Amino acid sequence: GAGVSQSPRYKVAKRGQDVALRCDPISGHVSLFWYQQALGQGPEFLTYFQNEAQLDKSGLPSDRFFAERPEGSVSTLKIQRTQQEDSAVYLCASSMTSGGADTQYFGPGTRLTVL
Amino acid sequence: QKEVEQNSGPLSVPEGAIASLNCTYSDRGSQSFFWYRQYSGKSPELIMSIYSNGDKEDGRFTAQLNKASQYVSLLIRDSQPSDSATYLCAPLGNTGKLIFGQGTTLQVKP
Numbered sequence: 001g002a003g004v005s006q007s008p009r010y011k012v013a014k015r016g017q018d019v020a021l022r023c024d025p026i027s028g029h030v031s032l033f034w035y036q037q038a039l040g041q042g043p044e045f046l047t048y049f050q051n052e053a054q055l056d057k058s059g060l061p062s063d064r065f066f067a068e069r070p071e072g073s074v075s076t077l078k079i080q081r082t083q084q085e086d087s088a089v090y091l092c093a094s095s096m097t098s099g100g101a102d103t104q105y106f107g108p109g110t111r112l113t114v115l
Numbered sequence: 116q117k118e119v120e121q122n123s124g125p126l127s128v129p130e131g132a133i134a135s136l137n138c139t140y141s142d143r144g145s146q147s148f149f150w151y152r153q154y155s156g157k158s159p160e161l162i163m164s165i166y167s168n169g170d171k172e173d174g175r176f177t178a179q180l181n182k183a184s185q186y187v188s189l190l191i192r193d194s195q196p197s198d199s200a201t202y203l204c205a206p207l208g209n210t211g212k213l214i215f216g217q218g219t220t221l222q223v224k225p
Contacts, residue, residue, distance in 0.1 A: 031211060042119075042203050042215030043159065056210040091158055099211045101147050106158040 002026070004107035006092050012113045013082045021077045021110045025094030032075050033104060034067055035091040043091055049075060050098045082114045118142060121204055121216035129224055134191040136219050138204030141185065145206035148180055149213060150189045153201045163189060194223045 005024040013019050025032050031050055035043035036059075046065065048056040051072035060067070064083075069075040079086055089111050093104040120139045128134045136150075147166050151159035165171045165178040165187070177190040187206075191198055201220050205213040 033212060035213075035215075040123075040217070042121075042205075042217045043213070045208070045212040045214065048210050048212055056212065059212070093213075095211070101207060101211070103161050103164070104213060106160070109158050 004092055004094050004105050006090075006107040006110050008110060009108060010111050010113075012115065014115055015082060015084060017082050018078065018080045019082055019112065021079075021090050021112070023075045023077070023092030023094075023107060025073065025075070025092070026096075026105060027073075029094035029096050029105075030098050031095040031104075032069055033093045033095075034075070034077050035093065036061075037089045037091055037109070039088075046077070046090075079112075082112075084114050087112055087114045117216070118214050119204055119206060119216035121202075121219045123217055124220040125222050126219055127222045127224060128194050130194060130196060132194050132223075134194045134198065134221055134223070136189040136191075136202050136204075136221065138187045138189075138216055139185055140187065140204075140206045140214075142206060142208070142214075143182075143185065145182075145208070145214075147207035148178070148187045149205045149207065150176075150178060150187075151203040151205060151215075153203055153218065155200075159203055191221075194221075196223050196225050199223045 034046040037043040045059040049069040089109040092107045150163040153159045163178040179188045201218040
């Protein structure tokens with residue numbers, strides 16, 4: 001079956017631009033996570049959705065970051081007024097149930113470069 | 116102190132040897148632990164999960180957990196060049212988020 005998909009795969013933005021990153025989780029998966037991975041580092045948690053409810057956004061680095069999952073399937077991570085420090089790979093993961101104890105399946109990521 | 120500590124490596128082992136990857140974590144409340152493998156330019160993929168103290172074996176992989184010492188390890192037997200990747204240790208945090216270490220880069224030399 002289809003895995004987690006993300007688009008675009010690569011995004012180049014000028015500093016100050018807004019960007020929107022899309023995640024299509026595995027069909028029927030309840031949980032959806034966003035992570036940010038800087039070069040040479042492990043992924044860092046950004047936010048978590050259980051269906052359409054955003055239950056944890058403690059990892060969002062600033063109020064420029066906003067995520068939504070309005071119908072409990074596709075999710076969008078939006079970054080306003082991008083800064084150079086936002087350059088990273090943004091990973092989306094989904095899992096079948098809530099709570100996270102089951103496998104999180106990762107998408108291919110979106111590599112964001114802010115010039 | 117970081118929540119999850121891993122030696123960044125690189126750890127270099129000859130083909131056929133045992134690779135030993137280690138991880139310590141700070142949250143004593145963590146109950147579930149995951150090892151992910153990440154090839155360069157790719158996304159992480161789960162290779163092992165462990166929830167109880169002791170060893171868990173799956174093919175060439177063995178995960179070891181010691182909650183009293185807050186220590187998790189991954190052993191790879193008969194290492195192959197295709198095992199060359201970054202291995203990420205990830206305890207499960209509250210709300211189900213994974214808390215990743217920075218990863219250990221493993222190089223298996225033919």
